[in-house]
Amino acid sequence: AQKITQTQPGMFVQEKEAVTLDCTYDTSDPSYGLFWYKQPSSGEMIFLIYQGSYDQQNATEGRYSLNFQKARKSANLVISASQLGDSAMYFCAMREGPIYAGNMLTFGGGTRLMVKP
Amino acid sequence: EAQVTQNPRYLITVTGKKLTVTCSQNMNHEYMSWYRQDPGLGLRQIYYSMNVEVTDKGDVPEGYKVSRKEKRNFPLILESPSPNQTSLYFCASSTMAGENAEAFFGQGTRLTVV
Numbered sequence: 191a192q193k194i195t196q197t198q199p200g201m202f203v204q205e206k207e208a209v210t211l212d213c214t215y216d217t218s219d220p221s222y223g224l225f226w227y228k229q230p231s232s233g234e235m236i237f238l239i240y241q242g243s244y245d246q247q248n249a250t251e252g253r254y255s256l257n258f259q260k261a262r263k264s265a266n267l268v269i270s271a272s273q274l275g276d277s278a279m280y281f282c283a284m285r286e287g288p289i290y291a292g293n294m295l296t297f298g299g300g301t302r303l304m305v306k307p
Numbered sequence: 308e309a310q311v312t313q314n315p316r317y318l319i320t321v322t323g324k325k326l327t328v329t330c331s332q333n334m335n336h337e338y339m340s341w342y343r344q345d346p347g348l349g350l351r352q353i354y355y356s357m358n359v360e361v362t363d364k365g366d367v368p369e370g371y372k373v374s375r376k377e378k379r380n381f382p383l384i385l386e387s388p389s390p391n392q393t394s395l396y397f398c399a400s401s402t403m404a405g406e407n408a409e410a411f412f413g414q415g416t417r418l419t420v421v
Contacts, residue, residue, distance in 0.1 A: 194349070223406035235397060235412035242407055281349055289338055289401055289408040292357065294365055297342075297349035 193217065194282050194298035202304050203272045210257070211267040211301045213282030222286045224265040225295065226256065229279040238280075241265055269303075277305045309334045313398050313413035320388055320420055328383045328416050330398030337403045339381040340365065340410070341373065344395040353396075356381055357403065388420040 195214045203209035215224065226238040241249045241256045249256045257266040269276055279300045287293040311332045320326055332339065340355035342365075352365030356375040370392055372384040381400075385392060395417050399410040 196349075199347070221406055223408075225409070227412075233395065233415045233417075235399075235410075235415075237409050237411075240407060240409065283350075285406045285408070288405040290357070290403045290405075292355070292363060293406065294340065294352045294355060295350075295399075295410055297351070299347045299349045 192298075193286075193296045194284055196280075196282055196298035196301050198301045199299070200302040200304070202306055203269075203276075204306050205274060206271055208268060208270045209272055209303065211269070211280050211282075211303065213265045213267065213298060215263050215265060215282075215284050217263075217284065217286050219286040221288075222284055224256070224258070225283040225285070226254070226265075226267045227281045227283065228276075229281065229300075230275075231278070235281075239267070272305045274305050274307060277303060279303075309411070311398055311400050311411050311413040313396075313416050316414060316416060318416060318418050320418070322389055322420055323387050326385050326388060326418075328385075328396060328398075328418070330381045330383065330413055331379050332381075332398075332400040332411070333379065334400060334402075334411065335378065336400035336411070337378070338401040338408070339375065340399050340401075341371070341381070341383045342397045342399065343367065343392075344397065344415075350397060353383070385418075388418075390420045392418065393420050394418060 341353040342350040398413040
């Protein structure tokens with residue numbers, strides 16, 4: 191079974207509008223971390239935001255926020271006031287348990303976001 | 308500047324010709340890993356290493372080898388590349404922390420095997 195599912199292969203958003211990128215996950219581990227990465231056309235992977243399974247509040251980083259709904263196992267990325275530079279591929283990822291136990295990052299298939307001027 | 312450096316950025320090779328993609332990090336991270344990225348599949352882990360001389364298989368290790376003789380370096384070796392190994396490859400490093408350990412990625416290596 192897919193551990194991370196991103197159901198939107200591609201989507202458009204108008205510049206200056208907010209957009210939500212969906213991510214659902216599957217785990218039975220009570221301790222896990224959720225990450226979002228951005229991959230612009232140049233190819234590098236840029237870390238955006240992190241949410242821990244025990245965090246009480248939704249994570250925020252500037253224009254990025256994470257809508258974490260633990261019971262529904264969803265961790266959607268919200269980008270407010272979209273900019274042309276937000277056009278990129280976005281990946282949701284999860285680590286189940288600590289890295290020192292050998293737990294890897296598992297990625298979803300990605301969502302390509304295109305911002306229209 | 309803290310970074311993970313991969314070389315080369317682009318590589319075209321022929322089937323069966325051994326190649327090595329180098330990876331080096333300057334953050335003194337214990338944990339290093341290799342991923343491959345394919346359309347619709349996201350990134351999948353090939354191998355990882357939790358310290359010098361300690362390596363283990365990820366999800367898709369077939370056809371690849373790694374070594375970790377020094378803490379900063381983690382080369383990926385394709386002994387006999389095949390066309391199905393055409394992909395975008397990333398090296399990443401992290402501290403040995405909890406589930407919140409952020410992965411720092413290299414710039415990527417686009418490999419084409421013909």
